[in-house]
Each structure stands twice: as C-alpha cells, then as structure tokens.
Amino acid sequence: xASPKKERYSNEDILIAxxxxxxxxxxxxxxxxxxxxxxxxxxxxxxxxIPLADSTVSQHLTELQKAxxxxxxxxxxxxxxxxxxxxxxxLRKVLSDFADMKISKYEKEFSEL
Amino acid sequence: xASPKKERYSNEDILIAxxxxxxxxxxxxxxxxxxxxxxxxxxxxxxxxIPLADSTVSQHLTELQKAxxxxxxxxxxxxxxxxxxxxxxxLRKVLSDFADMKISKYEKEFSEL
DNA sequence: TTTGTATTTCGTAAAAATACGAAAATGAAA
DNA sequence: TTTCATTTTCGTATTTTTACGAAATACAAA
Numbered sequence: 509x510a511s512p513k514k515e516r517y518s519n520e521d522i523l524i525a526x527x528x529x530x531x532x533x534x535x536x537x538x539x540x541x542x543x544x545x546x547x548x549x550x551x552x553x554x555x556x557x558i559p560l561a562d563s564t565v566s567q568h569l570t571e572l573q574k575a576x577x578x579x580x581x582x583x584x585x586x587x588x589x590x591x592x593x594x595x596x597x598x599l600r601k602v603l604s605d606f607a608d609m610k611i612s613k614y615e616k617e618f619s620e621l
Numbered sequence: 622x623a624s625p626k627k628e629r630y631s632n633e634d635i636l637i638a639x640x641x642x643x644x645x646x647x648x649x650x651x652x653x654x655x656x657x658x659x660x661x662x663x664x665x666x667x668x669x670x671i672p673l674a675d676s677t678v679s680q681h682l683t684e685l686q687k688a689x690x691x692x693x694x695x696x697x698x699x700x701x702x703x704x705x706x707x708x709x710x711x712l713r714k715v716l717s718d719f720a721d722m723k724i725s726k727y728e729k730e731f732s733e734l
Numbered sequence: 735t736t737t738g739t740a741t742t743t744c745g746t747a748a749a750a751a752t753a754c755g756a757a758a759a760t761g762a763a764a
Numbered sequence: 765t766t767t768c769a770t771t772t773t774c775g776t777a778t779t780t781t782t783a784c785g786a787a788a789t790a791c792a793a794a
Binding site for chain 2: 740741743
C-alpha cells in the first residue's frame with residue numbers, strides 16, 4: 509500500500525484511553541476517591557456526596573463498572589459498592605508507565621553517555 | 622442547608638478529570654507517545670501515523686494544546702509540535718497520586734498496626 | 735508575483751455523553 | 765400482602781465529541 513496511515517491503534521493505547529475516559533468526569537473521580545477512603549459504601553452515601561441526581565449518579569457508577577474499576581453487590585435494601593482492586597492496579601501500572609514514558613527515554617539517553 | 626449534597630467538585634478532581642479527558646482518545650494517546658519518542662516533530666509526521674483525516678488530527682492536537690500537554694511553534698512551512706514538559710510533570714504527579722490513593726491508605730493502616 | 739506545500743478553519747453530520755424526573759424493580763419489614 | 769426505602773431503568777433533551785472534505789491561510793520558493 510502507498511501510505512502506512514491506516515494502522516490501527518495499539519491495544520495499549522486503546523487501554524490507556526479506556527481507563528482515562530473512566531476518569532474523565534469529576535463526578536467519577538470523586539466517586540472513586542470516596543470509595544477508596546471508605547473501602548466500601550452504598551449507593552445513597554455516594555449519591556449524598558455527588559452534586560447530581562440519583563439517576564445520574566447511577567449512570568456514572570455503571571460507567572465505572574463497565575471500565576472494571578468498581579463492583580457492586582446487593583446488601584439488604586442497599587447496593588454496596590467497592591473498588592475493583594485488581595483492575596485498579598492495572599490502571600495504576602498502565603497510566604504510570606505512560607506518564608513516565610518521557611522520563612524513561614531520558615534515562616536511556618543518560619545511560620548511553 | 623438541609624443536605625451537604627450541593628458541594629462543588631474539588632479543584633483537584635476537576636484537574637484530574639481534565640487531564641484524563643485529554644488522554645481519553647487513542648489517537649491522542651498515540652500522538653503523545655509519538656511526540657515523546659521524537660522529542661519534537663511536525664504535523665505531517667504526526668498525521669502520517671494517525672489513521673484519521675488531517676483536519677481531525679489537527680482537532681486532536683488542539684485538544685492536547687488546550688489541556689496544556691503540547692505546544693506548537695512555526696518552523697518554515699511546517700508547524701513543529703512538542704510536549705509541554707512542565708505540564709506533563711504535573712499530569713504525572715496528579716495522576717499517580719490519584720492512582721496511589723488506595724495504596725497509601727493501606728500503608729497508613731499497616732503503619733498503625 | 736505566482737505557485738506550491740503545510741496546516742488550520744469552516745460547515746456539517748453522526749454518535750456519544752451528560753443530565754433530569756418519572757416510573758419500575760427489588761427486597762425488607764410491617 | 766401491603767408498604768416502605770433504595771436503587772436502577774426509561775424516555776428524553778441538551779451538549780459535546782468525533783469525523784470528514786472543502787476552503788482558507790500562511791509563508792517559502794520559484
């Protein structure tokens with residue numbers, strides 16, 4: 509073919525974008541922080557802290573679940589949410605490797621001097 | 622007031638979300654990686670690597686500029702782009718602190734044992 | 735000055751994200 | 765079973781994002 513243009517995005521780039529998208533709304537960041545600080549908590553406590561209608565909070569929780577960052581389980585009349593710790597570690601690794609990319613490049617250059 | 626609901630998002634949460642949003646599309650992740658690997662390069666080289674129309678690539682570059690992550694400068698008939706290294710460090714700090722939030726909580730718990 | 739190359743801007747279309755309130759669903763408790 | 769509290773789903777409106785091609789811009793070189 510004439511141009512190398514039509515390469516697909518790499519799986520890694522897609523994964524980074526997917527995690528980043530989950531964090532791309534302040535309500536979702538706030539929800540994650542709240543969950544992390546309490547280890548676990550139920551919907552109404554989360555909703556109390558987020559300045560949005562319950563139904564919208566529910567939507568954001570669904571987004572976070574789809575991204576694999578939280579999980580919910582039924583607890584009496586409530587639904588208990590917590591961070592999906594395993595996937596959170598993946599997010600951590602993927603995002604920090606990405607954020608460090610430039611630095612590691614510098615390290616490489618230094619080591620070649 | 623009756624409910625503590627209507628608190629605004631914290632500035633930190635807004636900043637995290639803003640950076641995350643800049644990374645929330647694989648084309649933008651790919652552009653940033655490309656720029657980091659070359660230190661600097663001009664539009665046509667970036668566009669060659671991204672499977673989108675030039676005008677769309679330009680739009681994504683504008684997004685990255687608005688987020689403060691890259692800067693462009695005129696270079697003859699070309700426009701030379703590079704990562705805004707200062708802001709990238711802020712992104713790194715902000716995102717890694719956020720991603721570590723749970724871990725530091727565990728560390729605190731461990732140290733209290 | 736005309737031409738050519740590189741990039742952006744414009745106009746626009748289609749899809750996705752965000753938000754809300756009303757209604758439905760779930761399951762505990764009366 | 766009826767009722768109550770909690771949460772989700774539905775319907776829908778608005779805004780934002782993403783994408784493209786055509787046209788405009790900028791400026792170097794002929």
